[in-house]
Amino acid sequence: MRIDGARVLITGASSGIGAATARAMAAAGSRLVLAGRDGERLRAVAAETGGRAVVGDVTTDASGLAGEAAPVDVLVCNAGEGWAGPFARMPAGRVDALVAVNLTAPIELARLLLPGMIDRRRGHLVFVASIAGAVGVGGEAVYSAAKAGLVVFAEALRDELSGSPGVGVSVVFPGVVATPFFARRGVPYDRRWPAPIPPERVARGIVTAIRRGRSECYVPGWLRLPARLRGAAPGLFHGLARRTG
Numbered sequence: 001m002r003i004d005g006a007r008v009l010i011t012g013a014s015s016g017i018g019a020a021t022a023r024a025m026a027a028a029g030s031r032l033v034l035a036g037r038d039g040e041r042l043r044a045v046a047a048e049t050g051g052r053a054v055v056g057d058v059t060t061d062a063s064g065l066a067g068e069a070a071p072v073d074v075l076v077c078n079a080g081e082g083w084a085g086p087f088a089r090m091p092a093g094r095v096d097a098l099v100a101v102n103l104t105a106p107i108e109l110a111r112l113l114l115p116g117m118i119d120r121r122r123g124h125l126v127f128v129a130s131i132a133g134a135v136g137v138g139g140e141a142v143y144s145a146a147k148a149g150l151v152v153f154a155e156a157l158r159d160e161l162s163g164s165p166g167v168g169v170s171v172v173f174p175g176v177v178a179t180p181f182f183a184r185r186g187v188p189y190d191r192r193w194p195a196p197i198p199p200e201r202v203a204r205g206i207v208t209a210i211r212r213g214r215s216e217c218y219v220p221g222w223l224r225l226p227a228r229l230r231g232a233a234p235g236l237f238h239g240l241a242r243r244t245g
């Protein structure tokens, strides 16, 4: 779909991948509505990109956000957060919070904004998942489950929308991205490989996925290989993953 002139809602636009996506879409000529909780950082991105800032929590006010943003041609569900550690030690409350932001809020925003897209025969939904939603990652069990839920939700929606011309659905699977994500979850990324990629690379993947109507976009692209191997031969994949870390 053409994104110049399109009205685009990006959640989690105050930081990292969402802010980079706002810059990329502004450069492509989109009209932006930017959502996030941190008003100061969000307004700075809005000023830079000519977008409108809507400050709020997607887990508690998806309908307010959708109402402020509508009509929306492109919805980029990007807001998310992680939690890392053994599942058996996960504190009460963190499960609900993680599922709310990574899974329930994107579903709710899609529910609110998709009917308008179908009526206008023009629209695109983008769900920012994670490689952890394609292969279960130990130490990130609930985050993996929430992102995997998003992936299958998108697949089901794509199936439903096959009879709705002009409306597309993309899932983006970032690997390790250099953003405040790891500091915020309280557990830094400490592997030597793979090296974190810049958020601008994921933003380019999002723009391409919308323009070309791609169902799936792995960033970096080689991540599709472990995902495919996990699907075709899960035993082999997990054996290799354990051996190579």
Ligand SMILES: NC(=O)c1ccc[n+]([C@@H]2O[C@H](COP(=O)([O-])OP(=O)(O)OC[C@H]3O[C@@H](n4cnc5c(N)ncnc54)[C@H](OP(=O)(O)O)[C@@H]3O)[C@@H](O)[C@H]2O)c1
Residues within 6 Å of the ligand: 011, 012, 013, 014, 015, 016, 017, 018, 035, 036, 037, 038, 039, 042, 056, 057, 058, 059, 078, 079, 080, 081, 082, 101, 128, 129, 130, 131, 173, 174, 175, 176, 177, 178, 179, 180, 181, 182, 184, 199
């Ligand atoms: N970084 C990675 O390695 C990586 C890898 C795979 C997938 N991802 C996914 O990419 C997405 C963006 O993450 P990032 O790396 O850019 O992290 P980030 O820099 O920490 O940005 C996260 C964004 O989500 C927003 N957010 C979080 N909880 C929210 C809530 N309850 N309501 C509204 N906004 C909320 C934050 O808003 P405020 O700052 O305003 O609170 C922020 O704008 C997430 O869905 C994440 O799961 C990241």
